[in-house]
Amino acid sequence: DVKVTQSSRYLVKRTGEKVFLECVQDMDHENMFWYRQDPGLGLRLIYFSYDVKMKEKGDIPEGYSVSREKKERFSLILESASTNQTSMYLCASRPRTSGSSTDTQYFGPGTRLTVL
Amino acid sequence: KQEVTQIPAALSVPEGENLVLNCSFTDSAIYNLQWFRQDPGKGLTSLLLIQSSQREQTSGRLNASLDKSSGRSTLYIAASQPGDSATYLCAVRRMGETSGSRLTFGEGTQLTVNP
Numbered sequence: 001d002v003k004v005t006q007s008s009r010y011l012v013k014r015t016g017e018k019v020f021l022e023c024v025q026d027m028d029h030e031n032m033f034w035y036r037q038d039p040g041l042g043l044r045l046i047y048f049s050y051d052v053k054m055k056e057k058g059d060i061p062e063g064y065s066v067s068r069e070k071k072e073r074f075s076l077i078l079e080s081a082s083t084n085q086t087s088m089y090l091c092a093s094r095p096r097t098s099g100s101s102t103d104t105q106y107f108g109p110g111t112r113l114t115v116l
Numbered sequence: 117k118q119e120v121t122q123i124p125a126a127l128s129v130p131e132g133e134n135l136v137l138n139c140s141f142t143d144s145a146i147y148n149l150q151w152f153r154q155d156p157g158k159g160l161t162s163l164l165l166i167q168s169s170q171r172e173q174t175s176g177r178l179n180a181s182l183d184k185s186s187g188r189s190t191l192y193i194a195a196s197q198p199g200d201s202a203t204y205l206c207a208v209r210r211m212g213e214t215s216g217s218r219l220t221f222g223e224g225t226q227l228t229v230n231p
Contacts (some may be wrong), residue, residue, distance in 0.1 A: 004159075033218070040223075042222070042223045042224070043205070043221040044220055047219050048218065056164045058218065088157075090159055090160065092160075103147075103167075103209075104150065104162045104165050105149060105150060105162065105207075105219060106162060107152075107159040107160040107161070107162075108159050109137060109158055110157070110158060110159045112157070
């Protein structure tokens with residue numbers, strides 16, 4: 001079974017702190033993604049990466065950065081946390097496109113971040 | 117810009133009923149469509165993936181269909197059980213993008229199956 005793990009289930013931080021959210025996948029997937037999920041706004045893509053050291057902005061990258069130094073690990077960084085970044089953060093991974101059912105995207109359990 | 121709509125937003129049914137969840141998308145040039153389940157406070161679990169060349173996929177009591185030309189997909193759940201209670205999301209992936217192309221998600225249907 002594919003496993004995507006996230007470093008914390010719940011996190012509470014103060015405004016202005018630098019926050020690191022870690023995501024690790026064990027299936028050698030090329031693609032990794034960070035989303036945030038908010039009531040009424042659904043899932044929104046923050047950043048994604050299609051290879052080591054490669055990254056692309058999603059729909060809402062402002063206030064975030066990412067790092068992918070190793071294939072299995074994709075980190076989301078909040079440079080200076082703000083209260084409007086309180087949200088559920090979901091990491092996902094997906095293999096390189098093959099045109100088959102293995103194109104499935106897999107999600108981690110989520111990190112509920114509260115910024116006070 | 118691709119838009120994905122799921123109707124209804126919420127559905128409550130008695131146990132044992134067969135039910136259909138709907139998903140529509142505005143741009144029919146899709147690569148595939150995926151249905152997910154999300155339990156409260158948890159991540160998303162993949163249920164079914166349908167490639168654009170396919171008409172349907174089945175897994176146990178679940179059957180997903182795809183009509184690309186009309187921009188619609190349905191998720192059929194047979195003999196529903198209380199354990200099926202969750203939010204169901206559909207997501208489409210556009211044709212012609214890079215390997216790392218994004219999914220566009222609907223807002224989900226919140227399903228409650230009452231014992």
